[in-house]
Amino acid sequence: MSGILVLAEHKNGELIGLSTEILGAARRLADQLGEKVVALSLGSGAGEAARKAITYGADSALTVENPALDEYSGDAWVAALLAAHKEVEPSIVLMGQTMVGRDLAPRYAVRAGTGVAMDCIDLSIEGGKLVMTRPVFGGNAHASYTSKTSPAVATVRAKSQEPLEPDPSRSGEVKAISVDVSSRSKVVGREEVKAEGIRLEDAKVVVSGGRGLGGPEGFEQLHQLAEVLGGAVGASRAVVDLGWVPVSLQVGLTGKVVTPDLYIAVGISGASQHVAGITGVKNVVAINKDKDADIFKISRYGAVVDWKPFMAAFLEECKRLKA
16 A cells, blocks of 8 residues: 545635645655655535645545535545545545544544544654554543554644645646445535634634633623634633533534634633643633632643633733733
8 A cells, every 4th residue: 555645625626724734744744655645625626626735735636526525424425535545545544633534534444444543633654654643631641653554544633734835836637536425314404603703723812711700791701802812712611511602612622622822711620621622722821710720730821810800900901002
């Protein structure tokens, strides 16, 4: 087997940011192994996405440009991925830790007779083998794995890899492959949640709230602070479960993984589920009146105070400094 196969997710032909990051990682790994990088893009606009994948480091690309693949379907997408597997016979398969990758990677690994490492934050080559590193124990430790079977399959966390600068002069073959994408499941509708402001995953500042806020009205101040700082608002799973904020704001193992420069945790206890989603944050600032809260163990700065008067004063000071 040879070659690194990358699932290049896209929206109407535009690669998602994580796909460009994975292509950059695949290029660096392939150069060490002396192998090729092959991108796979699916659905309407796959051809355009494939050509862009080459500018971001792929040597060639495969496409299945079928509208039946516009919406993710496990049965159909794994059939397409297996068809690409047959074409490439890869030694490594990489995809994003996205909603698609989380479901597709295990499906594919079972059918390919191999294992999978999910949510990897580092990829390297040792002794000709892929070493896959991922957080464990709620982000308190990292574990590295190699695969005894081939291909080695990994999903990759957003912002853990650097993309290459796109090079429009790069060229490579784009080949359409034929796949039976009939599926036992069918998407009967789709409802998009309208989001305002900066995406949580892209924000350099995240102001996040937990149950310590005492109610959903507490998030109003968090939104004001996030606006002043040019950031986004997040939340713990506990307050999402309580219905205070939509699930789209949830940060953590079962929510979104964020990697801002500054993460302000207000009234958040620091449950392992939540901490797993902020392990890549550069600076955590915790505001909590419970001095024993676990969030302080991972914080660079902390304030053991009642969040409400503290936040009001902090917000006013930020406004004054910005004026």
